Amino acid sequence: MIILGVDPGLTRCGVGVIEAGAYRRLSFIHVDVVRSDPHESQDLRLLKIYNGLCAKIDEFAPDTVSIERVFAQENRNTVLGTAQAAGMAMLAAAQRNIPVALHTPTESKMAITGNGKAEKIQVERMVARILSLNTLPKPADAADALAIAICHALRPQGALEGGEREQHLTAAQRQWAQASQHAAHGRGVRRGM
Amino acid sequence: MIILGVDPGLTRCGVGVIEAGAYRRLSFIHVDVVRSDPHESQDLRLLKIYNGLCAKIDEFAPDTVSIERVFAQENRNTVLGTAQAAGMAMLAAAQRNIPVALHTPTESKMAITGNGKAEKIQVERMVARILSLNTLPKPADAADALAIAICHALRPQGALEGGEREQHLTAAQRQWAQASQHAAHGRGVRRGM
Numbered sequence: 001m002i003i004l005g006v007d008p009g010l011t012r013c014g015v016g017v018i019e020a021g022a023y024r025r026l027s028f029i030h031v032d033v034v035r036s037d038p039h040e041s042q043d044l045r046l047l048k049i050y051n052g053l054c055a056k057i058d059e060f061a062p063d064t065v066s067i068e069r070v071f072a073q074e075n076r077n078t079v080l081g082t083a084q085a086a087g088m089a090m091l092a093a094a095q096r097n098i099p100v101a102l103h104t105p106t107e108s109k110m111a112i113t114g115n116g117k118a119e120k121i122q123v124e125r126m127v128a129r130i131l132s133l134n135t136l137p138k139p140a141d142a143a144d145a146l147a148i149a150i151c152h153a154l155r156p157q158g159a160l161e162g163g164e165r166e167q168h169l170t171a172a173q174r175q176w177a178q179a180s181q182h183a184a185h186g187r188g189v190r191r192g193m
Numbered sequence: 194m195i196i197l198g199v200d201p202g203l204t205r206c207g208v209g210v211i212e213a214g215a216y217r218r219l220s221f222i223h224v225d226v227v228r229s230d231p232h233e234s235q236d237l238r239l240l241k242i243y244n245g246l247c248a249k250i251d252e253f254a255p256d257t258v259s260i261e262r263v264f265a266q267e268n269r270n271t272v273l274g275t276a277q278a279a280g281m282a283m284l285a286a287a288q289r290n291i292p293v294a295l296h297t298p299t300e301s302k303m304a305i306t307g308n309g310k311a312e313k314i315q316v317e318r319m320v321a322r323i324l325s326l327n328t329l330p331k332p333a334d335a336a337d338a339l340a341i342a343i344c345h346a347l348r349p350q351g352a353l354e355g356g357e358r359e360q361h362l363t364a365a366q367r368q369w370a371q372a373s374q375h376a377a378h379g380r381g382v383r384r385g386m
Contacts, residue, residue: 043283043293050284071270072265079265082278083273090236091243091281100236 004062005149010081014145020153053139065093066152197255198342203274207338213346227373259345
């Protein structure tokens with residue numbers, strides 16, 4: 001199963017591709033950053049990001065596109081552009097009938113390090129270890145894109161199915177479910193996407 | 194000059210088309226709402242909105258697509274979906290080499306009623322009067338889409354060119370420039386798009 005992870009961004013949009021084999025064995029396939037020029041107009045920047053993501057999806061033909069979920073309460077200057085870049089990834093996948101999964105940064109950290117509040121460097125080291133990379137993936141956007149792809153591969157089945165009841169989950173799965181719930185509700189109502 | 198206005202929304206995305214002739218004479222061409230089902234997944238909803246907007250743009254071949262600007266500080270549940278719907282409109286226009294204009298609600302009210310803080314019903318009445326409609330445009334999303342198209346047609350040249358200095362502007366143009374500035378800076382730094 002090929003998973004293409006997207007760390008959405010309007011200036012730099014990370015793309016990471018992995019293969020998830022039997023026994024949760026994960027292999028690195030590709031990592032890159034799709035960029036747009038901040039001096040161009042918003043519409044042309046979105047077109048650039050969209051075209052770049054379409055090219056990656058067509059090249060690697062993923063079974064799932066896994067995208068980092070954007071929250072409105074992250075009230076940074078760039079949040080709308082980030083949401084729109086995520087929208088470009090969703091559109092590109094939907095146009096090709098490829099399922100889309102949205103994962104929060106907390107879910108990603110939990111899946112990769114076992115700690116939803118792990119430091120960035122911890123996550124990068126674990127990404128490198130899980131994918132048997134000799135060096136840390138660079139740049140950071142690319143590492144995050146690999147992390148969000150790995151997150152989808154390592155997610156507990158309870159999270160996958162969505163309909164599983166908590167009592168059927170293992171301890172790790174319960175922890176995951178709580179992290180998801182925290183992300184969806186604890187930080188305020190889930191916003192918009 | 195054909196102008197296609199978009200009042201972005203994920204559930205209901207208003208589309209209004211007008212023709213701007215000589216002496217700022219404006220004629221009504223079309224109004225409609227592109228919808229997506231709130232029960233569908235985000236990616237399929239964006240695909241629906243994108244396809245609907247592409248169909249409208251291809252049908253009416255506008256010279257400009259005028260879109261209501263979205264602000265992150267409108268911290269509603271729906272702001273990210275709204276921004277993504279606006280992104281779909283920008284992408285659809287950019288793919289066809291059609292220029293995109295973003296206008297704030299304040300600019301739109303100012304252009305149509307002369308008052309940047311006009312009530313919704315005032316704006317709707319003026320839209321109907323400007324376009325010589327016998328009844329108020331319905332539904333509200335559609336009226337807003339016509340308003341944003343009219344706003345682009347009636348904008349002062351100072352706003353159009355962007356490079357004009359304030360001292361070259363008429364009183365109305367200065368008022369407009371101030372409204373734009375208020376929208377961009379007075380409500381906090383402009384966010385993301």
